[in-house]
């Protein structure tokens with residue numbers, strides 16, 4: 319066995335042990351950053367070490383400081399786990415070490431992007447022929463789509479951003495819901511577009527279409543982009559797409575949808591009504607590392623008009639061998655890049671159409687079980703309409719909710735993050751892991767009951 323094979327076998331053994339530990343290990347990490355630094359050692363050795371020793375040291379030093387993100391009892395942030403086929407595909411991606419830049423450089427990368435991209439459009443109900451880019455996450459997918467939007471609305475106003483820049487050109491007005499995700503603001507900041515004008519939302523975070531009409535009219539004519547949301551991180555709520563898209567179109571705006579986790583409702587016949595009208599937008603951002611459960615990091619940018627995406631992201635280089643129909647590099651902000659579509663392809667191929675629908679339905683069923691279980695606890699209250707995968711609850715005031723959250727974390731059976739929603743401290747549950755089962759939910763609810771009872 320050569321050193322490379324030995325190191326890979328060692329990594330495989332550590333990985334299998336880690337995965338086997340997930341069903342019983344506490345979800346929060348047991349070691350701090352400082353303890354992990356000490357376990358790793360800070361001295362850079364003068365001499366080489368055998369790869370197997372390096373893998374062993376890394377695995378044993380890091381293990382106590384790992385959070386069980388892929389556990390079925392992790393409900394913090396919006397975090398997916400890893401579908402078995404996608405995880406295994408990810409190992410191959412590392413071994414293959416392809417640069418997903420051009421068709422000519424890696425035909426396999428381009429082919430898998432093409433197939434996985436078409437499957438995504440189909441499953442998410444998005445227009446055939448849309449351009450699909452595989453990014454690091456929804457933040458960069460939002461960035462990619464909004465770059466295409468910015469350049470296109472300015473092009474219609476006679477401004478060529480790639481040549482002339484933004485300075486001295488007409489302003490671009492970006493309008494978004496009050497309860498949009500902060501990643502939208504971040505993308506707008508990268509793009510030099512500043513903070514969005516905000517539209518009122520209802521108690522669940524759904525944009526008020528009448529206020530959208532008012533905000534668009536108040537801004538007058540000129541280049542405009544409207545950002546809608548599929549899946550509010552607190553309530554899981556969806557914007558009223560049909561009405562909002564009609565209003566935005568009437569104002570001549572580009573319509574973009576941030577659907578990091580919520581866009582996946584479209585893949586379930588039982589939930590697709592939540593995204594009704596969404597497919598009439600111009601661009602969509604979603605994540606594969608959340609609801610689809612592929613490993614980090616993988617987001618997806620979709621733009622209806624491929625020429626708009628290529629105009630924003632495409633590049634020409636003398637030393638590149640480029641295809642006249644465009645290359646993977648023309649759909650994303652990066653040049654050299656990991657092949658991210660491989661894990662998406664593997665997850666979709668493994669689940670199939672009904673498997674994806676069942677996955678999304680299952681997450682929502684567990685979210686409803688959480689809501690019912692919490693509502694039955696003395697003094698607890700579920701604050702959102704549980705339409706998707708998110709549950710927000712409070713336990714009789716900010717201080718008590720904070721204490722319940724702290725006891726829950728100390729107990730370690732589950733990981734659930736706190737948040738502030740409409741000025742109130744809340745327990746925020748996001749069911750995003752494919753492996754969560756009824757037993758995980760029952761154990762997590764027991765832990766929440768114990769925390770609420772003060773022990």
Ligand SMILES: *Cc1c(COP(=O)(O)O)cnc(C)c1O
Nearest residue numbers: 396455456457458499501578605
């Ligand atoms: C998670 C999330 C994002 C950011 O996605 P990353 O994958 O973390 O970059 C953006 N919008 C919404 C609604 C999200 O839930």
